[in-house]
Amino acid sequence: MKLLSSKASCNTHGQDSSYFLGWEEYEKNPYDEALNTKGIIQMGLAENQLSFDILESWLAKNQDVAGFKRDGKSIFRELALFQDYHGLPSFKKALVDFMAEIRGNKVTFDPNHIVLTAGSTSANETLMFCLAEQGDAFLLPTPYYPGFDRDLKWRTGVEIVPIQCTSANNFQITESALQQAREEAKKRNLRVKGVLVTNPSNPLGTTMSRNELNLLIDFIKVNKDMHLISDEIYSGTVFSSASFISVMEILKERNYLKDSYSDAAQVWNRVHVVYSLSKDLGLPGFRVGAIYSNNDEVIAAATKMSSFGLVSSQTQYLLSAMLGDKKFTKYYLSENLKRLKRRQRMLISGLQKAGISCLKSNAGLFCWVDMRHLLSSNTFEAEMELWKKIVYQVKLNISPGSSCHCSEPGWFRVCFANMTEETLNLAMTRLTTFVADINVANESKMSSRRTRSLPSWVFRLSSRNHREQEER
Numbered sequence: 001m002k003l004l005s006s007k008a009s010c011n012t013h014g015q016d017s018s019y020f021l022g023w024e025e026y027e028k029n030p031y032d033e034a035l036n037t038k039g040i041i042q043m044g045l046a047e048n049q050l051s052f053d054i055l056e057s058w059l060a061k062n063q064d065v066a067g068f069k070r071d072g073k074s075i076f077r078e079l080a081l082f083q084d085y086h087g088l089p090s091f092k093k094a095l096v097d098f099m100a101e102i103r104g105n106k107v108t109f110d111p112n113h114i115v116l117t118a119g120s121t122s123a124n125e126t127l128m129f130c131l132a133e134q135g136d137a138f139l140l141p142t143p144y145y146p147g148f149d150r151d152l153k154w155r156t157g158v159e160i161v162p163i164q165c166t167s168a169n170n171f172q173i174t175e176s177a178l179q180q181a182r183e184e185a186k187k188r189n190l191r192v193k194g195v196l197v198t199n200p201s202n203p204l205g206t207t208m209s210r211n212e213l214n215l216l217i218d219f220i221k222v223n224k225d226m227h228l229i230s231d232e233i234y235s236g237t238v239f240s241s242a243s244f245i246s247v248m249e250i251l252k253e254r255n256y257l258k259d260s261y262s263d264a265a266q267v268w269n270r271v272h273v274v275y276s277l278s279k280d281l282g283l284p285g286f287r288v289g290a291i292y293s294n295n296d297e298v299i300a301a302a303t304k305m306s307s308f309g310l311v312s313s314q315t316q317y318l319l320s321a322m323l324g325d326k327k328f329t330k331y332y333l334s335e336n337l338k339r340l341k342r343r344q345r346m347l348i349s350g351l352q353k354a355g356i357s358c359l360k361s362n363a364g365l366f367c368w369v370d371m372r373h374l375l376s377s378n379t380f381e382a383e384m385e386l387w388k389k390i391v392y393q394v395k396l397n398i399s400p401g402s403s404c405h406c407s408e409p410g411w412f413r414v415c416f417a418n419m420t421e422e423t424l425n426l427a428m429t430r431l432t433t434f435v436a437d438i439n440v441a442n443e444s445k446m447s448s449r450r451t452r453s454l455p456s457w458v459f460r461l462s463s464r465n466h467r468e469q470e471e472r
């Protein structure tokens with residue numbers, strides 16, 4: 001007898017992907033600087049732990065807020081009862097202002113056009129429920145964040161069709177890749193409802209170029225039944241040039257404003273931004289996300305749906321005060337970027353010492369690392385073989401490119417902001433030793449192959465030379 005629904009028992013959740021399996025392995029044997037120095041170091045988790053001290057010092061200075069007081073009086077009861085799915089107006093205002101600040105105030109956001117959700121996970125799923133039917137598809141450039149298989153597909157029944165991007169042009173989206181994805185969807189009899197991108201990209205750690213963004217806008221301009229979702233969860237992590245360009249800036253540049261001529265207004269209505277405080281502020285546990293859309297109908301529907309994943313009122317209260325403190329946000333954003341940049345440099349130079357390079361990146365909490373030269377063959381089986389060695393022998397949990405649906409074997413996502421500098425150095429030492437051992441093993445294999453393939457007179461000649469040298 002079947003006790004559970006087919007949804008509950010189907011395996012499209014993605015829990016068995018190597019991305020999540022790596023986490024499980026880490027949980028069984030986690031590295032600890034004092035208690036388990038031989039354990040697995042977690043480098044598969046895009047967490048930002050570099051600026052907690054700044055948040056903590058703000059909390060220490062604003063104890064009234066953390067103690068749920070306003071003007072010295074407790075507002076505990078007010079917060080305990082508040083459950084309006086429209087959210088606290090003060091928080092929505094502080095959040096849109098923060099989003100604008102991250103974008104250099106080149107664009108502004110209207111608090112009436114934001115829907116609060118329990119993280120970007122919930123925001124992305126809610127948008128799927130609003131924009132697509134079961135069996136419809138969204139096109140996603142590869143490699144993409146492994147969690148999307150769960151967030152976009154699992155409960156909604158929406159399909160993902162990959163836009164195949166390759167290392168030949170640093171994984172940028174091209175028009176032909178977009179068209180091919182569309183053809184692929186057609187072959188699979190799927191109606192395409194739009195494109196979803198992450199900008200900056202998880203897992204690439206790169207920002208999208210103006211060309212790519214214009215290409216996407218052109219694509220939905222022509223395809224009038226399609227939407228563009230830009231997941232900008234890493235927008236506050238851009239630490240080097242080129243600087244971040246939000247899709248909202250492109251709309252503004254193209255003068256695609258609500259009141260402009262009808263074609264432009266159509267496009268304006270079909271672009272949606274997803275955001276969260278999980279990465280930029282390093283608060284994934286607070287579950288604070290948002291959908292920003294210019295489309296009134298989408299906002300109305302998403303607001304109703306948000307009752308399944310609200311942000312708690314005490315969290316909203318705390319963060320409205322924190323983000324409303326402009327001196328704090330300015331300092332936090334610039335200091336956090338400095339720290340992220342230093343970390344990324346440390347990772348890159350550590351990898352270089354091990355003879356490993358990465359895709360040139362300027363954002364995010366990770367690097368997209370090229371280990372193709374360490375594969376025993378150019379296959380995904382060889383990638384898994386290498387990944388298992390890195391997890392079980394080297395004891396580093398990193399994410400294989402195949403879990404991000406990368407079309408080329410040998411790429412890995414390696415996170416750098418969820419550990420101390422000492423732990424990162426240890427991880428690099430372990431990796432350097434591992435690569436050196438592989439090189440020694442390969443060298444001895446090569447020389448024994450070379451030796452085996454030489455004719456016997458070479459040995460006779462070389463031993464005679466050796467003898468002559470000894471006698472001299």
Ligand SMILES: Cc1ncc(COP(=O)(O)O)c(C=O)c1O
Pocket residue numbers: 046118119120121122145147198202231233276277278284288289
């Ligand atoms: C691109 C992207 N979108 C969404 C999420 C989910 O984030 P949240 O914690 O806000 O649900 C993540 C988390 O890693 C992510 O990388």
